[in-house]
Structures are given as structure tokens and as C-alpha cells.
Amino acid sequence: MIAQRALKTLEFDKVREQVANFCTSSIGKSAIDQLIPETEFNQVVELLDEMDEGLSILRVKGNVPMGGIFDVRPHSKRAQIGGMLSPTELMEIASTIRASRILRNFIEDIEAEGDINIPHFLERKEQMPVLTGLQHEINDCIDENGVVLDSASTVLRSIRQSLRAEEAKVRQKLESLTRGANAAKMLSDSIVTIRNDRFVIPVKQEYRSHYGGIVHDQSSSGQTLFIEPDSIVQLNNEIGRLKVKEQVEIERILMELSAKVQEVSHEIFVLVQILGDIDIILAKAKYGQANKCSKPKMNDEGYIRLVRARHPLISIDVAVPNTIEFGRDITAIVITGPNTGGKTVTLKTVGLCTLMAQAGIPVPALDGSELAVFDQLFADIGDEQSIEQSLSTFSSHMVNIVDILSKFDSRSLVLFDELGAGTDPQEGAALAISILDEVVDRGARIMATTHYPELKAYGYNRPGVVNASVEFDVETLSPTYRLLIGVPGRSNAFEISKRLGLKETIIERARVFTGTDRHEVESMIASLEESRLRSEREADEAHALLEEAERLQEDLQERLQTFDEKKENLEKKAKEKARKIVDEAKKEAEKIIEELKEMKKNAAQAVKEHELIDAKKRLEEAAPEEENKVLKKQAVIRERAQNLQVGDEVKVLSYGQKGTLIEKVSDHEWVVQIGILKMKLEDSDLQYVKPEKQKQTVTMANIKNRNNHVKLELDLRGERYEEAILKTEKYIDDALLANYQRVSIIHGKGTGALRQGIQNYLKGHKRVKSFRFGEAGEGGFGVTVVELK
Structure with missing residues (x-):
């Protein structure tokens, strides 16, 4: 046991006072005053573990319901020896039992949630006696203000009903006197009041004999007498008799409740002790929270x-x-x-x-x-x-x-x-x-x-x-x-x-x-201080670098996590899109195959060549778009590699320069002359360039061919926005090659989004001179007429 002298010298009592300020009940405060350090190792560890559980509860829940707890041990002790408890004392016992029930439910809720490990609180919860029955019996008889209720017994209810009836008669009788003809002159005030538990009226001194009866009190000036008139003496006597009966019945009820407290007095002692212990544990935890303390x-x-x-x-x-x-x-x-x-x-x-x-x-x-x-x-x-x-x-x-x-x-x-x-x-x-x-x-x-x-x-x-x-x-x-x-x-x-x-x-x-020795010692100390300061500076710098490295690591980890999440989402979207494309391609292929089967069944009828070509083209188009692109690219590369000859002009894709094929080194490799340089290049890196005459011929042929089929109007009704803009761009180019001066674009009225998008595109086109809506005979607002330069 730690000596009291040491506790006093180190002012441990002041620490106890600070902790006691966080208690919510008088039980906890009185127990904190007696708190002394323990010397048994396991007991100290258990005390700190309990406190740490309290800290965990406060961190997660914010607070613990500990209101309504009273130190009812003196009440229980008096009940043990056969004493009668007052309504207030019984109410405090009921309140304490109710508080224990609320606390028990609170701990059970934490246990059910499973977020906090609180074995010590659970153990104390199990040790709490359950006295809910006594609480209900007391609450049925006494309200929270310590007043015995009419419902406490049928006898008490009957007595109080009679008492209220008699009091009403007395008041009615006295009020009739205060409203009499001479009442204003003879009475100091027209009110009914009470003196010595008797109903009286305030009569002026000079009119005392007019009312007769018993004088119970007088004013400080002596000018007013509080008189109980003869006519209500008997009624007041009846009220007094009923009040005595009421008091006897109340005492009987209180004795009955006190006897029930006596039966469970030991359990009440245990309950108060446990509640006090929990209050102390939480007070320690709150003290630690408020003063930034930690569990050692x-x-x-x-x-x-x-x-x-x-x-x-x-x-x-x-x-x-x-x-x-x-x-x-x-x-x-x-x-x-x-x-x-x-x-x-x-x-x-x-x-x-x-x-x-x-x-x-x-x-x-x-x-x-x-x-x-x-x-x-x-x-x-x-x-x-x-x-x-x-x-x-x-x-x-x-x-x-x-x-x-x-x-x-x-x-x-x-x-x-x-x-x-x-x-x-x-x-x-x-x-x-x-x-x-x-x-x-x-x-x-x-x-x-x-x-x-x-x-x-x-x-x-x-x-x-x-x-x-x-x-x-x-x-x-x-x-x-x-x-x-x-x-x-x-x-x-x-x-x-x-x-x-x-x-x-x-x-x-x-x-x-x-002296020399003293000087050497002082020099040594100074050197030690200098070394310490240098070490502290280096330690601070190292700590700062460590914190920066940790911060960068956290930042990189966060970015990596974000990248992985984005990558995963993109892959998911890409797979979903690919799946839809494949599903659509399968449906289209199945449809074409069914048509081919029908053609086979009708073999008697001649199958036209253009029908077979059309079916083959639809099958090729049914393949997913990305796959088509890859196949087309591979086909172009193969075709390009097969058709290249010595002397052809080519474009080197990796350099963006033109050159001439000098010699074929292998199946997939050529020697190319680029200016004064000769380089070995893969045929996949070469693109054939047509001679100028051939290009011109093809271009003129295209223009001539386009003149034959380019219409004077473009119908975009029902088209999606992006496709409509692409078609408009291509149509304007074709119209310019065909030397049209005016064309019409049919976009319909609708919501106006397509019309607005097309006209915005026309505004930015260098070869568009002007544009307007169509006249009444040209289609009105559903058509845009374009003038070309």
C-alpha cells in the first residue's frame, strides 16, 4: 500500500478532485475521494483496461446514459431495520433502478453491434441485479415529484374523492358569503383562504361579530381577522377527519413499499456499488479525454x-x-x-x-x-x-x-x-x-x-x-x-x-x-550540450524527411488506387460494349444464315448473283467494328506488300518522308532511297504513292462520277446528330466538286437541336456563302437553303 505521506507530498488528492468533477453521481464522487493506487500488478492492469474500455465507448458513442442515479444505500439500510421510507426516498430508489435498466440496455446494444470489445463492462452488466418489478410497483404508487398517487390503492382513491367533495362544499359556502350584499363592506378581500388547515375568510376587525365563528389568524396591522364562520365549522371538521384517514392510508402504502425494498435491500447495495464503479471508470476516461492523456x-x-x-x-x-x-x-x-x-x-x-x-x-x-x-x-x-x-x-x-x-x-x-x-x-x-x-x-x-x-x-x-x-x-x-x-x-x-x-x-x-578541474568539467558539459543540440537538429531533420516520405507514399498509394479503379471501370465498360457489339453481330449473322437457308430451299428458283454478293457483304459488315478494322488493316498490308515493285514511289510512315524502292532484300524488307539516304525498312512501314498523272485521272473520274449522282438536296430526317453532321460535311464537299451554287438540307423541325447543329457547322465552313430557312413552298423551317461560293 502506498504511504499517505507520499500521496500528500505529490498532491494526489488534487488529481482525485479533477477526476471527481467528471462523475455524474454522488456515489462516484464519494468513491473517488477514497481512491488510492493499487500495488498488485494484475489489479492495476485490470483497472487500466476498464478505463480504456470506457474511453472506447466515449469515442464511439459520445456519452453514456448515467442520469437519475442516487445513493440509495442509506434508504435500503433503514428499510432493512423496518423503517418507513418517504415518497421521495422511494422515488429515488425507483429512479436508480430505472437508470440501471437503461444502462444495461445501452451495454447490450454495444455488444450486439460488435464494434467495440468491452468484456469488463459486459461482466459488470451481468452482475447487475434486475429489480424492474420493484421499480414498477413504486412508480404505480408514487409520481416523479414524490407524491403518492390516487391509484396507489382503492381506499386512498375513495378517501380523496370524498375529501375533494367536502372541500368543494366548504368553498361553495364561503364563496356565497363573499358574494353577499354587505361582503364588499365587511370583508377585506373577496377571497377564500386557508389558515391552520381550515378554510377561512378575511373579515374587517369592526365586523367580527357579524360572522361569528373562530378566529384563526390576523393581519400584521390587526385590521383583518381570518375567521372560520360557525356555518362551516362542521364541514372543516369533516375535511380534517378525511385528511387523517388519508395520511393513515398513505403510511400504510409506504410501509408496504418499504417492506418490498427490505426484501431486495442486498441487491440494491450490489446495484449501487456496480453503478458507482461504472461512474468512476467513465470519470477516469472523461478526464483522460479532456486532458489528452493515454493508457500506459x-x-x-x-x-x-x-x-x-x-x-x-x-x-x-x-x-x-x-x-x-x-x-x-x-x-x-x-x-x-x-x-x-x-x-x-x-x-x-x-x-x-x-x-x-x-x-x-x-x-x-x-x-x-x-x-x-x-x-x-x-x-x-x-x-x-x-x-x-x-x-x-x-x-x-x-x-x-x-x-x-x-x-x-x-x-x-x-x-x-x-x-x-x-x-x-x-x-x-x-x-x-x-x-x-x-x-x-x-x-x-x-x-x-x-x-x-x-x-x-x-x-x-x-x-x-x-x-x-x-x-x-x-x-x-x-x-x-x-x-x-x-x-x-x-x-x-x-x-x-x-x-x-x-x-x-x-x-x-x-x-x-x-580551478582547472572545475573548468574542465564545465567544458565537458558545454561539449555535451552542443552534441545534444546537434543530435536534436539532425533528428528533427530526419523526422521531417521521414514525414515527407510517408506523405509521398500515401499520395502515390492513393493515386495508384484511383488509377486501378478507373482502369477497372474502363475495362468493365469496354467489355460490356464489346459484348453488345458481338451480340448484335451474332443476331445479324443468324438472320443472314436463315435467309441463305431459305434461298437453298428455293433452289428451284434461280438465285441472282447480286443477292449472293449482298449477303456476303452483310456478313462481313456483321463482324464487330474493331475486328473489321484489324482485318482491313491486315488486308491492306498484305495487298501493299504483294503489289510493291522496284522503282515504285512510297511514303515511309515512321518518318513521314517519300522515297523510291531500290531493292527487295527479303519477303518483308526493302531498300528505300530517301534523298541521299538508303535505308532497310519493313514493307509494313511503306505506303504506295500513285504517280501524279494517275492521281489526276482518278480524281477527275471521281468528280465526273459524282456529278452524275449528287442530288440538290440532302435529307437528314431521322438521322442521329453525329451522323447527320458527318453526312452534311461530305455532302457539301460533293456539292462543291459538282459545282452546285445552291443546295438544300432537309433536317425537319423536331426539337431544333439537329437544325441548330447543322447551321452552326455551316457558319464555320469557308465555302458557304450564306444560308437561310426555306420559303413556304420549299419546306419552311424544316429546310436550310445553302448558298455556296
Whole structure:
């Protein structure tokens, strides 16, 4: 068990207060006040696992329904000894049972979803007693405001009905008096009120005798008397009698409900305990969420590794995080350096984080932190001078240290602040070294701070001990509160004095007085600090490069994934398109085959040659378009290769130049003269070029042939937009070759999209002089008449 002295010294009670603020019930808050760190390893691990489950639930669900929970253990205890519970107490019991049912359903829903692994919460859910029957019985008798309902029993309903009827009679009687002829003059106010549970009316002092009856009260001035007239005394008596009967019946109902609470009082104790435990677990998790804490990994080997840990009681915006590691090869850290540098804060950070982890509270450090479970934690921190005992600061510390040395063992964490302070520096340093040796030799984990220069070399000649210091910025003359492991602290008195204006001669004379050894030690420390700063800079640069590499890798992976997705979609679309083309080709081929079969059946009739040619052409066209292209290209290449002869003019496709065939080297290779160059080229790279005369002859023949069949109008009705534009382009070219001056394009009226597209094309054609819609006799808006240049 951790000593109370250490808890008080490290201010663990303030951490408990902060955690308690996140509790939703008085049960949890009172339990947090009694929270102490555990020392059994498995129990600590279980506490942290429970807290981590709470964190997982909060991250996924945002909140946990914990409203309506009351500490009803005192109520149950009184019911156990036969006491009668009040309606409010019974209502609190019902509310707590209802809250447990809602929480149970919430946990069951999480279990059903299966997104979070919460074995500890499921175990506690199974341990919750189910008391829904008692809740319903209480709710049937008492409402949420603690009022006993009429429906609690038939007797109570009957009594209250009679009571309301009698009260109505009294009010009616008194209201008739307030509306009497002289009521305005004799009464202070025309109202019916109640005094001493009796209905009365306010009568002026001078008219008291007119109404008679009983005076129950008077105003502060004495001018108004509240009188119960003789005529309603009997009615008020009846109301009082009914109220007594009502109270007796209510007490009977409450006793009956209290007896039912007594029957399950043990289950109520268990239920409250479980609800309180869950409230504590969630409070720890909420504290960790609010303060950016993490769950540390625990060990029982005395190893501590805190990654960028902050002091729990210092604001996140102010606290300087430090990474602290020791406990295996290094079992002791000695922090040296000047005062107000943050040594004590570092000490308390390690101590408090250890206590928090052993209490199941997340620690203010980054993920990857690890802490040990210690059987005992001792701390000698701060000025504990005792005036009553007439002890000096040194004596007070020494009393505490003696007590620590008599109790600690190898499973202890020991924290010493300003070890050996308050006495002669030489003797104090010697004592500090001896005490450190004692603790280190007995295997405990120790952190100590001191300002003695003699301890700066302590870590260099002691195995398992390392020096440390808190960084000091000479430029700003202030500490940075950063812990430097492996670098002992050095006095910056000379540098500070120099920056503050002390003469250089005085400073140099002071350096002589410090001695050679001291100067060498200071030089060594300065060299270590320089090496550390250089290492940190290199580490930062390496980290930046690593982050950039990771970012680029993520970017490339994302792009590769996008590319693969696009590729997959394109392949899918291409396959679908190919499938449709093949299906259409198959249908067309089957249709042609059926026609050929019909021709075969009718063999008696002569099959005309043009019918066979037409069927063959349709079969060729039925093949998929891409396949047609490939076949045509292969046919052209074969034809080209077979027809080429020595002396032919060709175009070299890969170079875009013309040349002459000189010699055929092999079946598929020619020697080609291109200018002054001779090259060996594949025949697939050659394209035959017709002589100029032959070209001219063919062109003129084409023109002549076109003149014979080009019409003066082009009918595009029913055509698709893209096909219509292509046909229009070809038709305009044919019309120009035929020397037509005017042509008509029939596009129909329709939606106007085809007409607009054709006219947009005509606007951009260099040989179109003008165009207009057709006249009434030419087709109107369904025709565009084109004038050609």
C-alpha cells in the first residue's frame, strides 16, 4: 500500500478532485475521494483496461446514459431495520433502478453491434441485479415529484374523492358569503383562504361579530381577522377527519413499499456499488479525454518510459512535456542545475504519473509510454521544516530520509528533492552521494535533484546511474524546463553575469579561482550540450524527411488506387460494349444464315448473283467494328506488300518522308532511297504513292462520277446528330466538286437541336456563302437553303 505521506507530498488528492468533477453521481464522487493506487500488478492492469474500455465507448458513442442515479444505500439500510421510507426516498430508489435498466440496455446494444470489445463492462452488466418489478410497483404508487398517487390503492382513491367533495362544499359556502350584499363592506378581500388547515375568510376587525365563528389568524396591522364562520365549522371538521384517514392510508402504502425494498435491500447495495464503479471508470476516461492523456503499458520490472509527459496539475498550454526513461540498465537519474529550473516539477511528474497509473487513471503522456507497478513510493520533496519540533530544514529532511531508508526495497520508487541541502555544502554533497549509493545498491528506482557540483560527475563513475539537467537559455536568461538526460547541469553564473554587464576582467579572475578541474568539467558539459543540440537538429531533420516520405507514399498509394479503379471501370465498360457489339453481330449473322437457308430451299428458283454478293457483304459488315478494322488493316498490308515493285514511289510512315524502292532484300524488307539516304525498312512501314498523272485521272473520274449522282438536296430526317453532321460535311464537299451554287438540307423541325447543329457547322465552313430557312413552298423551317461560293 502506498504511504499517505507520499500521496500528500505529490498532491494526489488534487488529481482525485479533477477526476471527481467528471462523475455524474454522488456515489462516484464519494468513491473517488477514497481512491488510492493499487500495488498488485494484475489489479492495476485490470483497472487500466476498464478505463480504456470506457474511453472506447466515449469515442464511439459520445456519452453514456448515467442520469437519475442516487445513493440509495442509506434508504435500503433503514428499510432493512423496518423503517418507513418517504415518497421521495422511494422515488429515488425507483429512479436508480430505472437508470440501471437503461444502462444495461445501452451495454447490450454495444455488444450486439460488435464494434467495440468491452468484456469488463459486459461482466459488470451481468452482475447487475434486475429489480424492474420493484421499480414498477413504486412508480404505480408514487409520481416523479414524490407524491403518492390516487391509484396507489382503492381506499386512498375513495378517501380523496370524498375529501375533494367536502372541500368543494366548504368553498361553495364561503364563496356565497363573499358574494353577499354587505361582503364588499365587511370583508377585506373577496377571497377564500386557508389558515391552520381550515378554510377561512378575511373579515374587517369592526365586523367580527357579524360572522361569528373562530378566529384563526390576523393581519400584521390587526385590521383583518381570518375567521372560520360557525356555518362551516362542521364541514372543516369533516375535511380534517378525511385528511387523517388519508395520511393513515398513505403510511400504510409506504410501509408496504418499504417492506418490498427490505426484501431486495442486498441487491440494491450490489446495484449501487456496480453503478458507482461504472461512474468512476467513465470519470477516469472523461478526464483522460479532456486532458489528452493515454493508457500506459504496465510492467512489474521497475521500468519507466514516459513519452512527452506533462505535470498533471499544470495547464496543458503551460506545461513543458519531457521524455523520461530509466529503470533497466539505468536505475537512477540525478538531476543537477540551478534552482527554479523545473527539477522539482520533473520529479513530481514521474511520481504523480506512477500513482495515477496504479489507480487506473490515464497519464498525461503520449501513446507508447510505459510505467511500473511499485509496492511502495517514497518522496522527500519541499521544505517540511517543523516549528513544533524545533527542527531545521536539514533536520526535517533527514528525519524523512531516515524513515525512507528503513522501509524501501527493490520494488520501491524513491524521489529525493535537493538531496543533502540545508547544511555545509561539502558535507551535504558527501551525504547525498552516500545516500544515493545506498538506494542504488539495494535495487530501488530513484530520481534525485541537487545543486551540488560534486554530484555532476556522480553518473560517470557509477554503473546504473545517469546525469540529467534542466535546460537554461543563456540568451533569454530563463529556464526552458526541458529535461536533458545524460547531460549534467552547469552553473551559468559567468555567462549570465557577462550578459548583465559585469566586466570581463572580473569574470576572468573568477574563472581562475574556480580551478582547472572545475573548468574542465564545465567544458565537458558545454561539449555535451552542443552534441545534444546537434543530435536534436539532425533528428528533427530526419523526422521531417521521414514525414515527407510517408506523405509521398500515401499520395502515390492513393493515386495508384484511383488509377486501378478507373482502369477497372474502363475495362468493365469496354467489355460490356464489346459484348453488345458481338451480340448484335451474332443476331445479324443468324438472320443472314436463315435467309441463305431459305434461298437453298428455293433452289428451284434461280438465285441472282447480286443477292449472293449482298449477303456476303452483310456478313462481313456483321463482324464487330474493331475486328473489321484489324482485318482491313491486315488486308491492306498484305495487298501493299504483294503489289510493291522496284522503282515504285512510297511514303515511309515512321518518318513521314517519300522515297523510291531500290531493292527487295527479303519477303518483308526493302531498300528505300530517301534523298541521299538508303535505308532497310519493313514493307509494313511503306505506303504506295500513285504517280501524279494517275492521281489526276482518278480524281477527275471521281468528280465526273459524282456529278452524275449528287442530288440538290440532302435529307437528314431521322438521322442521329453525329451522323447527320458527318453526312452534311461530305455532302457539301460533293456539292462543291459538282459545282452546285445552291443546295438544300432537309433536317425537319423536331426539337431544333439537329437544325441548330447543322447551321452552326455551316457558319464555320469557308465555302458557304450564306444560308437561310426555306420559303413556304420549299419546306419552311424544316429546310436550310445553302448558298455556296
